[in-house]
Amino acid sequence: MGKDEKLSGLGLFPMVLFIVIYLGNGLITKDLKSMPVEVAFLISAVVSLMLNQKVKFSKKVETFCKGGGNSNIILMSLIFILAGVFSQISKEMGAVSSVVNFGLSIFPSKILIPALFIISCFLSLAIGTSVGTIVALTPIAIGLSETSGNSLGLCCAAVLGGAMFGDNLSIISDTTIVATKTQGCEMRDKFKANFKLVLVPAIVSAILFYLNSNPVISLEDNVFYNYSLLKMLPYVLVLIAALAGIDVFIVLFLGIILSAIIGLSLGSFSLRELILATSKGIQGTGKIVIIVILVGGIIELVKLNGGLDYVIYKIKNRVQKKRDAEIWIGILVVLIDICVGNNTIAVVSAGPIAKEIADEYKLEPKIVASILDTFAAGIQGLLPYSNPMLAVLGIATSISAFDIIKYNYYNALMIVVTFIAIFIRSLKNNNSKANI
Incomplete structure (x- = not known):
């Protein structure tokens, strides 16, 4: 590649710089908050605008704005805003405490965390989106943490891990659709191959969530937890609407309206307090919206400077045999995911080159789609x-x-188990050839 290779490699520098500044600082100081993520991304954005002097600065700014104003970025920002409003209003209305107290009145407290993980798995599998699952269940995780004494990180990890379970498996998930289409396999075949990879991580994760649940609450027969079924209705509505496949915007609007009506009817808050809660919910998402816009702009500049093409070129030239092919396909999609922070974009980017590698080394399409x-x-x-x-x-x-x-056992385990599965499959293939 010569000169182009050097330029393409340099195109990745903004994302590498962000990782060094943000994660490096967090590891050294053991305090991730000492380097605000938005500051790290702002530095990365400025540096990305300084690279590639062959492109006019005005063109780079235009490219950055195009990325930051991408329809997916705006969509995600709006979802964050609506989710923040729903979370704040439902919390002040008393929905979260009612849901948590209801759970505490039915289940032993140590079972609640693995139960939250399993519920998250089933919900995400049904609706095919991790973000939708997170929006519905994270407020419950927060309330559960506050009431049971479990770590908030542990409770949120249960929701996040379960959300990624369905995002990975669901036949209506973007990544599943892209993975199967690029590899030319049936969704049901990919699902069967994929399910074998994630079943053990899911079971082990549920056990680990149980073992690491250490609530300070001791549930006794004479303990009574106050809850209102009416106040729980917004969450029930959100879950049912999500399962029915209703658009996330409509789901959140319905949740907000119902929470407001119930809160006003029961006197949980006045109209003025409702307005203030709405404002607080919107303001609480400002930081996340800024981060999403910055990331979108940086990613677009990484593409402009050939960063993704550089990664693909380097990995393709390192494939030697079947096992290597499967491993490097996995590494390829991981590296792109690290660069762009979006698994759908990662699969879209890695899918075509993975297909080339799969055809060359005669890999099964369903296996490749599952690995991706x-x-x-x-x-x-x-x-x-x-x-x-x-x-x-x-x-x-x-x-x-x-x-x-x-605490995110599930995501770490699914990567480890997939690597192990690749090596086991390689050993079986070698043994089969040896017996011929």
Whole structure:
């Protein structure tokens, strides 16, 4: 590639710089909040605008604005705003405390965290979106943490891990659709292959959530937890509407309106307090919206400077045999995911080149599709700046990404298990050839 290769490699520098500034500082100081993520991204954005002097500065600014104003970025920002309003109003209306107290009155407290994980798995599997699941369940995780004494990071990790379970498996998930289409396989075949990879991580994660639940509450027969079924109705509505496949905007609007009506009817807040709660919910999402816009702009400049093409070129030239091909396909989608912070974009970018590698080394399309989706979903739940993580942090504003990542057993396990599966499949293939 010569000169172009050097330029393309340099195109990745803004994302590498962000990782060094943000994660590096967090690891050294053991305090991720000492370097605000928006500041790290702002520095990365400025540096990205300084690169590639062959392109006019005005063109780079235009490209950055195009990325930051991408329809997906605006859509995500609006979802964050509506989610913040719904979360704040429902909380002040008493919905969160009612849901948590209802759960405490039925289940032993140590079972609640793994139960939250399982519920998140089933919900995300049904609706095919991690963000929608997170929006519905994170407020409950916050209330559960406050009431039961469990770590907020642990509760949010249960929601995030479960959300990525469905995002990875659901037949209506964007990544599933892209993975199967680029590899030319049936969704049901990909689902079967994929399910074998994530079943063990899901079971082990549920057990780990149980073992690490250490509530300060002791449920006794004479303890009574106050809850109102009417106040729980907004969450029931949101869950049912999400399962029915209704657009997330409509779901959130319905949740907001119902929470407002119930709160006003029961005297939980006055009209003025409702307006103030709405304002507070909107303001609480300002930081996340800024981050999303900055990330969108940086990603567009990384593309302009050839960063993604550079990664694809380098990895393709390192593939030697079947096992290597599967491993490098996984690494490829992980690296792109790290660069862009979006598993759908990662699968879209890696899919075509993965198909070329798969055809050359005669890999099964359903296996390749499963590897693409699983690795992309796995790393997504471990990135401090991914959309699902930002969705959690946009609601659970009192914790950092590190507080969640250290408890996100499921995402870490699905990557490890997929690697192991690749090596086991390679050994079986070698043994089969040896017996011929």
